[in-house]
Amino acid sequence: MTDAILAQLDRLVPNIPLQVVSQGAEALVLSTQTHPYAQKSGTFIIKYRPPKPYRHPKIDAQITRSRTAGEAKFMAKLRRAGIRAPNLVSVDPNGGLIWMESVGEILPNGAVSSLKNLLWYLEQGSEAAGLLVQSQLELACRHTGAVIAKLHMNDMVHGDLTTSNMLLQEGEAYLIDFGLSSYSALAEDKAVDLYVLERAVLSTHSVHAEKYNGWLLAGYKDEQCGAYASVGGKKKYSETLKKLEDVRLRGRKRSMLG
Amino acid sequence: MTTLVPTAIYTSPTEPIEVKLIPGVGPHSTDGKTTQISEIVLKAGGEDRDKPSAAKDTPLGNLRAQLTTLQDKLNEFLTQKMLNKRKLEDDDIERRILDDGVDEDSD
């Protein structure tokens, strides 16, 4: 279990007090007050990709190395492009280790402020609180749509957009988890990115999915057709959206033989 | 003893004439012409263990045999229709190239 993983991690970063934040599918996320090389105070996040015992060691080493290095590079590029994401502190590709600055908040119910948790949390209170909560839900979705729009305008594709992979901090949306990210100028790839998110919303927030997906896309559109209007944002938006229609259709038509 | 005779009717919104197919006079058997196993399978060394059993001389047995003949007729009818359609399309391409094919001299 997690203890064994923590023991492995202790060999990579000995004698540092760590707190487990979450265990995702491929990585363990921990927080610490220690900076790896500078005398800096603050909270830092360590993302650790432990070896997966089910994988052949060769496959495992290759995946860990390429995803860790790829994610770190991607984060550095995001910073240069001014897209909200955690700041990179250091990286160890062979060990599967990334240090970064912390983003996100803790919700009143104790959960981390991912879009998923925020939506779930707000949904619970929405019947009593009514309109106020509606507008909070809408803003969270729109801000997230906007940051994805920015990403795509820079020809970057996340590759694993789900409501767990976005954090909200002071009302702003931050993207995290770039292990499957890539660079592409193709409308097709951006459309697939949006389609993956759409499906994730549908399966995770099925009751309100239509509304949430609508807001996410509205935020996406406003950013590309507003802030990026002067650099061809409108054209890119309509190309991506047209492809999104195709991808959706393909999804429904996909041949499924028994 | 009642005799059961299967029939098939072909109608199409684009064709005025209805076509009725009947098994006709026999002999009929369950060993149909168009319902054999694919050549590919036999060529690759496969054996046919899915042959229909012979029809018994009972009303239901006779129905099975007649149905196989009717299926053959139906398959041949539809195959012929497809071939005709393809030929018409081919002719059409030929005609277009020959009659309307003004491309070469157009400039």
Next chain:
Amino acid sequence: MAPIDLDKYVRPGKDHFLALGLEGSANKLGVGVIKHPLGELTPENRALILSNVRDTYITPPGEGFLPRDTARHHRNWVVRIIKRALADAGVAGADLDCICFTQGPGMGAPLQSVVIAARTLAQLWELPLVGVNHCVGHIEMGREITGAENPIVLYVSGGNTQVIAYSNQRYRIFGETLDIAIGNCLDRFARTLKIPNEPAPGYNIEQMAKRGKHLVQLPYTVKGMDLSMSGILGYIDGVAKEMFGPQQKKLVDKETGEEITPEDLCFSLQETLFSMLVEITERAMAHVESNQVLIVGGVGSNERLQEMMALMVKDRKNGSVYSTDERFCIDNGIMIAHAGLLAYRSGQTNALEDTVCTQRFRTDEVFVEWRD
């Protein structure tokens, strides 16, 4: 939502339901009879399998199964298999509550040949018909056999590769293949290597893979919770053709200097594809915070896949893996009878004109009324 009354449609004087299930969406023809006692099914009140008979259409090595030959196989065996299933169960047509059949997804011609048998029996015995989604059949049977309550389902077969979770009366698809299915990928590679189709190409690859030692690095293509396999197949097909085609090119393992064998290729293909499957399953588990996995579908009987899944689950809190043996994970009639009977007990039946089969029938189209 309050659970619905599952005993509303019981026949007067009876303390149980009986259903006949007919499956023929691919190269297996399966017929089964299931019995449900009254009341909700629980570990103490389980469904009873009265019979489960199957016949598989097998092609020579190097050949896949063509729809029309497969349909012909089903047509020529369906009466005998039904008779045997009824005899095994000790049940007569008049005892049944309904006739369940696979309505899709699957290959058109085989589906149609089997639904004709279902329609004929329904009219002969004056019984209602229930059309069943093949994938939902696998899921419900897997749940009943293993007792898994609310698992993430990995559905892996010749025609399907999906990661599914239940929510709000639907089985929702979280991830799936973007091109070919896992079983199709393995079968096609078996054809490239001319591995026999008897008893099943995937089974033979599994046995060869057990003797493989060296890993040949292949592309690894996971996209979020989706995956893509056609590129991997193209790549390894290319390697195999270089090795065994006219070129007779020798490939060696870099570390040991030993020659790469067909067994090594089977091993490498399985290790790579299964890693991808386990990875997307784990991602779905993390996403919906579930700790159970249920593997269904023909490829689910692969022991290496089960082993890898168990290793993954061991690293998660209170995790458990459920899988069934080949009687249930390979296509069968009993799962159609079981899922169909659940639908029947919720009041879902198909009028004769609504029994048309469909090659494309997505798992999330089914309204799962019988679950909370």
